[in-house]
Amino acid sequence: MNNFSKVIRDAMARGKVLVSDGAWGTFLHRRGLEPGDCPETWNLSRPSDVAAVARAYIDAGSDMILTNSFGANPFRLAHFGEESRCFELNRAAAEISRAEASHGGAGRDVFVAGSMGPSGHFLAMGDVSEQALYEGFHIQAEGLLAGGAQGFCVETMSDPVEAACAIRAARDVSRIAAAKNNWAPASLPPVFCTFTFAKTSGGEYRTMIGTGVREAALAAREAGASVIGTNCGGGFSQMIEIVRKIRSFDAETPILVHANAGLPRYEDGKTVFPEGPELMASMVDELVIAGANIVGGCCGTGPDHIRAFVRALRHSKRRAGE
Ligand SMILES: [Zn+2]
Numbered sequence: 001m002n003n004f005s006k007v008i009r010d011a012m013a014r015g016k017v018l019v020s021d022g023a024w025g026t027f028l029h030r031r032g033l034e035p036g037d038c039p040e041t042w043n044l045s046r047p048s049d050v051a052a053v054a055r056a057y058i059d060a061g062s063d064m065i066l067t068n069s070f071g072a073n074p075f076r077l078a079h080f081g082e083e084s085r086c087f088e089l090n091r092a093a094a095e096i097s098r099a100e101a102s103h104g105g106a107g108r109d110v111f112v113a114g115s116m117g118p119s120g121h122f123l124a125m126g127d128v129s130e131q132a133l134y135e136g137f138h139i140q141a142e143g144l145l146a147g148g149a150q151g152f153c154v155e156t157m158s159d160p161v162e163a164a165c166a167i168r169a170a171r172d173v174s175r176i177a178a179a180k181n182n183w184a185p186a187s188l189p190p191v192f193c194t195f196t197f198a199k200t201s202g203g204e205y206r207t208m209i210g211t212g213v214r215e216a217a218l219a220a221r222e223a224g225a226s227v228i229g230t231n232c233g234g235g236f237s238q239m240i241e242i243v244r245k246i247r248s249f250d251a252e253t254p255i256l257v258h259a260n261a262g263l264p265r266y267e268d269g270k271t272v273f274p275e276g277p278e279l280m281a282s283m284v285d286e287l288v289i290a291g292a293n294i295v296g297g298c299c300g301t302g303p304d305h306i307r308a309f310v311r312a313l314r315h316s317k318r319r320a321g322e
Helices: 004-012 025-030 039-045 047-059 074-080 083-102 130-146 160-181 213-223 237-248 277-282 284-290 303-315
Strands: 112-116 151-157 190-196 228-232 257-259 265-267 271-274 294-297
Touching: 004 112, 025 039, 025 047, 039 083, 039 112, 047 083, 047 257, 047 303, 074 083, 074 130, 083 112, 083 151, 112 130, 112 160, 130 160, 130 257, 151 160, 151 213, 151 228, 160 190, 160 213, 190 213, 190 257, 213 228, 213 237, 213 271, 228 237, 237 257, 237 284, 277 284, 277 303
Parallel strands: 112 151, 151 190, 190 228, 228 257, 257 294
Antiparallel strands: 265 271
16 A cells, blocks of 8 residues: 655655655646635646646656645634634645545655645644644545645745644554554655744744744654755755754754745735746755755745756656666
C-alpha cells in the first residue's frame, strides 16, 4: 500500500533529492478565483481547475504534490461559513491530487501529501484551545486520508504548540486507519512539518511568534513529524541558512524546503517575486549540500521553477531514481 515513507528513507539513504511542487493559490487566481473567495470550495465546485494545478506540477517533474487544502481547517473555513464541509472539502482535495498522481509522471511514482496550514488563531491570545485545534485538525486529516492522501504536510507554522496539535491529529488519524486496515507500522503516512521563519536584525531566524529554528524543529519531531523543514520565507539564500542551522543539531531527519521566489515586493499595485526559475535553480545544489532532502517552491513559484529544479538536480546527479 503506502510506501511513501519508504521512498523518502531510500532516497535519503542514496543521497538522492526528491522534488515537490510549487504554489497553488496563484494558479487558482489565474483561473478566476477572486481575492476573498474560499479556494478550497473549488475542490467541489471546480475540480477540473484544481486538477490542472496538480497536473502542471506532475508534468514539471514533481515526485510529490500537495493538495488544495491549505486553509481547509474548520477555523479558516468558518470565515466563509464552510466549516461544516471540512471533511468533504479535504476528501475532495486529496481525491483530485491522487487522481492526477495515479496517471503517473512519465515512469516515476508521484505521491500526495495533504496540505494543512495554520488555523489563523493564536493560543497565546487565548482565542483557541489546544484541544479545539487538535479536534479541528483531526477532522481535516480524516478527510485528507479518506480521499487517499499518502502523507500530510503541516506547513507555514509559526507556533510549535499548534504545529504539534496538527501533527498529533494526523498521526492519530493514520494510526486508527492502520489498526483498521492492518498497515505495517513502517508504512504509516509520513507527516511533514515546516515552519516559516523571518530573519531578525540580529541575523537569527524566528517565526512570527518568536520561536527559533531549533525549538520549532524539535517540537515537530517530538510530536511525531518524520520530515521537518521550512517553507515560505525570504528567498532561497535564507532557506540555505535555515537548513544549515537544522543540520547543526539534527543530522538524521529528512528536511523539506518549500521556498518562496524571494521576498515579495509591491510594485505598481502588484506583488512581485524577484527570484526567477533559473536563479532559484542555480542555488538548489547549495541547498542540498546544506542538507535538504526534498525541494519545492512556495509563494511566487510555479511549474517553471519546478522544471528548473529538476534540471539542476539531474545535472548534479542528485535527482531521485536517476
Ligand atoms: Zn509562501
